[in-house]
Amino acid sequence: MGSLWITGIGPGGPAYMTPQAVEAITRADTLCGYTVYIELVRKALGDRLRKNLTILTTPMRQELERCRLAMEAAAAGSDVAMVCGGDAGIYGMAGPLLAMADDYPDVQIEIIPGLTAAVAGAAVLGAPLMNDFCVISLSDLMTPWQVIEKRLRAAAAGDFCICIYNPMSSRRREHLAKACRILMEEQSPDTPCGWVRNIGRPGQESRLLTLGMLAMEEVDMFTTVFIGNSRTRFRGPYMVTGRGYEDKAQD
Numbered sequence: 001m002g003s004l005w006i007t008g009i010g011p012g013g014p015a016y017m018t019p020q021a022v023e024a025i026t027r028a029d030t031l032c033g034y035t036v037y038i039e040l041v042r043k044a045l046g047d048r049l050r051k052n053l054t055i056l057t058t059p060m061r062q063e064l065e066r067c068r069l070a071m072e073a074a075a076a077g078s079d080v081a082m083v084c085g086g087d088a089g090i091y092g093m094a095g096p097l098l099a100m101a102d103d104y105p106d107v108q109i110e111i112i113p114g115l116t117a118a119v120a121g122a123a124v125l126g127a128p129l130m131n132d133f134c135v136i137s138l139s140d141l142m143t144p145w146q147v148i149e150k151r152l153r154a155a156a157a158g159d160f161c162i163c164i165y166n167p168m169s170s171r172r173r174e175h176l177a178k179a180c181r182i183l184m185e186e187q188s189p190d191t192p193c194g195w196v197r198n199i200g201r202p203g204q205e206s207r208l209l210t211l212g213m214l215a216m217e218e219v220d221m222f223t224t225v226f227i228g229n230s231r232t233r234f235r236g237p238y239m240v241t242g243r244g245y246e247d248k249a250q251d
């Protein structure tokens, strides 16, 4: 029986990959994952990868087949690294893989954490997630839109900072604007916000803007969006959420 290393590779280049992830990927004799991530790993680790490496990949949207392929290979004796962007347990493959793990009791599974887009993107914009925050995906492929709306309203009511994944795609151009309008029922249109595109990859770009402006912004699926709370301020080139030190200083 082989091993299955469910590996988060971080948002982009090798600098964002943990040594633990690099070790799993360079020890594996089989790499499995979405083509884009396999290419990222190939570029990042090149000749450190095994020479006779087997690559198992399926097109986007065929995630379950990809998981099954990885499990079958490990059950047949291979050491498999399933690579996921960011962290594998955050909108990644760790969930579906573990859900089928009962069918493969002899496969040794290890989950290797990765730097998720929320953390890497926040560092580009300043310190937007200094206090309580939540992460909400605007993709309604697997979560009904009504549930997403409910979560947005709850986050606004709780004055959470919000990090938005999957903000928009060509099929769902309206989602970010709709989300902003819901948040503005509770929050000021002047609330500091920002987005980061292609975090840690060539062509990384970012912008700070208000919630009112964000409602009219065009972003894409390679972007992570940050929405401040009532304590978030623009400070020079950064957005910073107050944590309470400021009030203490005034005591």
Ligand code: SAH
Pocket (backbone or CB within 6 Å): 011, 012, 084, 085, 086, 087, 088, 089, 090, 091, 092, 115, 116, 117, 118, 164, 165, 166, 167, 196, 197, 198, 199, 200, 201, 220, 221, 222, 223, 224, 225
């Ligand atoms: N498992 C991934 C998230 C997958 S969901 C992680 O932990 O980061 C896909 C969404 O993640 C994208 O739509 C985008 O909102 C965000 N994302 C992932 N990588 C990104 C990157 N390099 N730059 C900007 N956003 C990214």
